[in-house]
Amino acid sequence: MTTITARERLINAAVEAFAEKGFAATTTRDIASRAGMSPAAVYVHHDSKESLLYTVSLQGHRAALDVINRAALTHDEPVARIRTMVYEFSLWHAVHSRVGRIVQWEYHALTPEHRAEVGAIRRSIERTMQDALTDGVGQGVLDVTDVPGTAFSLLSLGVDLVRWFEPGGSRSGDELASLHADLAVRMVVAR
């Protein structure tokens, strides 16, 4: 059985509020209300509004990095590897579109120290994608002239989902992730 602590209830409430209204437009009263608590109760479990954002953003960045790193290990063959990486990265942004929106859109609202920490995870995500492309080019299986730019473009497909995707909408996350994976292969495969 899973016990949900008051601290976690507040984090879930913050995810809802930040994703819906943005960090700056969200009040601590709103977060407390969504968690069924008084405004003062927030500060028993979290230091500040920004520390709530930091917790959500750090967990989200780590989850996204984990997803793409695991995907990179599933295949040695470069085309299948890229396909899986793009599929899993896009699927994560669809399934976790609220956290994804906070990760991608509220980066600037973090303190400089927290932004630096999270920024390192972002660069690690980009490096993982670049390494997969470079490996495929080296094997002669992929045709990619601009590796950093193409890596960005492949990630952009998933990232931009958080702008409009709603779970329970007309399109499933799996459907969109599969489309992105197909498009990704066409973008990079040599022929």
Place this chain on the structure above:
Amino acid sequence: MTTITARERLINAAVEAFAEKGFAATTTRDIASRAGMSPAAVYVHHDSKESLLYTVSLQGHRAALDVINRAALTHDEPVARIRTMVYEFSLWHAVHSRVGRIVQWEYHALTPEHRAEVGAIRRSIERTMQDALTDGVGQGVLDVTDVPGTAFSLLSLGVDLVRWFEPGGSRSGDELASLHADLAVRMVVAR
């Protein structure tokens, strides 16, 4: 000779501030200060903070629609048409990355009425891209199974530029737009 009115100075200041800190985190004092005016002067030229956002967002959406509509008219041949549309759409988001960020990220901060008006322009942009794909499929030149999803993906390349692109950075807008155009053609061309 071009005369810049006080009203336009305030709009330019709002673009700077909204793009840098987001709409909710921007104060009317900040906008006034950037325009070299007192806080009260803002309300002589604009009704509210939201009406400043609406002005910027509407102009930005109209400019982006105009860019992609004009690009669609430059070629009859489907591949060249898609290439030009993606190039121009991405280039616009790079060159106007501050307005682009406001257009793409502050949609939710508009009033429901203004959001509906701007939303119609968004759907028109998507329709223009979808029509170009459908036409190419009909001519047998393009191979696109999921027209709406692919249209979204092609636009995502440009949209996601506003998340990180800075004019004067290590990569030029033309360089990125050309990359996106190349990738777009590979995504949709039949072979």
Place this chain on the structure above:
DNA sequence: GTCTATAAATCGATAGAC
């Protein structure tokens, strides 16, 4: 059309009782 001054509301965060 610009300013100073301020109204009225709301914010993040804290004090202190229980």
Place this chain on the structure above:
DNA sequence: GTCTATCGATTTATAGAC
């Protein structure tokens, strides 16, 4: 660890002089 009450700062927007 929860609450009510509130502090002190900040916000959008307005009033009224010039």
